Amino acid sequence: MTGEVVERVLCSSRYRDVDRSLVGRLAAEELPRARNVDDAVKRVKRRLHQAVGAFRGATRGNAIADAWKGDLAQPAFRAACTDALRGHASTRERLPHLDTFFAGIWAHTGVPASVLDLGCGLGPLALPWMGIGEAEYVAIDVDYRPLATAEAFLTTVRQPHRVEGRDLVSAPTEDEAEVALLLKLVTTLDRQDPGAAGRVLRSLRVRHAVVSFAARSLGGRGKGMEHTYRARLERLVIDAGRVSAVAEASVPNELVFVLTLDAVDG
Ligand SMILES: C[S@@+](CC[C@H](N)C(=O)[O-])C[C@H]1O[C@@H](n2cnc3c(N)ncnc32)[C@H](O)[C@@H]1O
Known part of the structure; x- marks a missing residue:
C-alpha cells in the first residue's frame, strides 16, 4: 500500500x-x-x-540567463537574481539584508573555497552577494524544482558546482567542504524528525556549519520566537557533540549562528 x-x-x-x-x-x-x-x-x-510546498513560488530562471553578461556585480543581473529570489519564501525574507548577510558569516569563517548548501532552496541564486570567487558550490535539496533553477543558474554563471537531490533525514551527507550552510533548515527538518538535524551535523565533513532560524522580528514582539530558537540551537550543539565554538552573525529578521566543528573520526 x-x-x-x-x-x-x-x-x-x-x-x-x-x-x-x-x-x-x-x-x-x-x-x-x-x-x-x-x-x-x-x-x-x-x-x-x-x-517543501510552503516555500515555493514562481521560478524565473530564463530572465536570469537573459540578463547574464558575464559579470556577477552588474546591476541588471543582480536585479534579475533579486526577482528570482523572491520566488522562494525564505530567500525573499533575506533580500533586505543580502548586502551584509554573507560578509557577516565569512568574518567568522574566512571566505570559503568550498560551500555546501543544505536544503538550499533558491539560496545559490544569492551568489552575486556572496563574494566567494571560484569556490566550489554544492547545493542539496529534497525538492528538484528549486534545484533545477539552481543548476541552470550555476551553469550560466560558470561557477564550479554540483547539485544533488537528497532527503537529508534518511540520508545525511558526508560531503566535504569548508563551510556548510543550513539556512532555515533545522526547523523544517525538526517537523519531519527531531533527531535529523543532529545527525546531519554529526556526519558533515566541514570546518564550519552555519545554522539559521527565521525570526520575523528579532527583539520586541519576536522575543518568544528568538528564545525558542536560541534554546533549540543549544540542544543542537549538545546533540552534535563536536562543536568547539559558536559565533553569531544574525541580521534583523534571521538568527544566524556560525559553529566551528571538530573533525569527524575516521
Ligand atoms: C525554509 S527552506 C530554506 C531554504 C534556503 N536554505 C534558504 O534559507 O533560503 C527549507 C528548504 O529545505 C528543503 N527540505 C525540506 N525537507 C528536506 C529534507 N528532508 N532533505 C533536504 N532538504 C529538505 C526544502 O525543499 C526547502 O528548500
Missing part, C-alpha cells in the same frame, strides 16, 4: 518533483494513522506542504 500512496502523490503536478525517498518515508509514517489510502495520500501531501 505504501507504493500506491507514493505513486499517487508523485503523479500530482505539485509534488512530482520531490525526491521519491521523502515521499516514501512520509507514506510509511502516515499509512498506519490513516483511515484508507485516500486519507494517507491527503496526509502525505499535507506533510509535503510543510516540508
Whole structure:
C-alpha cells in the first residue's frame, strides 16, 4: 500500500518533483494513522506542504540567463537574481539584508573555497552577494524544482558546482567542504524528525556549519520566537557533540549562528 500512496502523490503536478525517498518515508509514517489510502495520500501531501510546498513560488530562471553578461556585480543581473529570489519564501525574507548577510558569516569563517548548501532552496541564486570567487558550490535539496533553477543558474554563471537531490533525514551527507550552510533548515527538518538535524551535523565533513532560524522580528514582539530558537540551537550543539565554538552573525529578521566543528573520526 505504501507504493500506491507514493505513486499517487508523485503523479500530482505539485509534488512530482520531490525526491521519491521523502515521499516514501512520509507514506510509511502516515499509512498506519490513516483511515484508507485516500486519507494517507491527503496526509502525505499535507506533510509535503510543510516540508517543501510552503516555500515555493514562481521560478524565473530564463530572465536570469537573459540578463547574464558575464559579470556577477552588474546591476541588471543582480536585479534579475533579486526577482528570482523572491520566488522562494525564505530567500525573499533575506533580500533586505543580502548586502551584509554573507560578509557577516565569512568574518567568522574566512571566505570559503568550498560551500555546501543544505536544503538550499533558491539560496545559490544569492551568489552575486556572496563574494566567494571560484569556490566550489554544492547545493542539496529534497525538492528538484528549486534545484533545477539552481543548476541552470550555476551553469550560466560558470561557477564550479554540483547539485544533488537528497532527503537529508534518511540520508545525511558526508560531503566535504569548508563551510556548510543550513539556512532555515533545522526547523523544517525538526517537523519531519527531531533527531535529523543532529545527525546531519554529526556526519558533515566541514570546518564550519552555519545554522539559521527565521525570526520575523528579532527583539520586541519576536522575543518568544528568538528564545525558542536560541534554546533549540543549544540542544543542537549538545546533540552534535563536536562543536568547539559558536559565533553569531544574525541580521534583523534571521538568527544566524556560525559553529566551528571538530573533525569527524575516521
Ligand atoms: C525554509 S527552506 C530554506 C531554504 C534556503 N536554505 C534558504 O534559507 O533560503 C527549507 C528548504 O529545505 C528543503 N527540505 C525540506 N525537507 C528536506 C529534507 N528532508 N532533505 C533536504 N532538504 C529538505 C526544502 O525543499 C526547502 O528548500
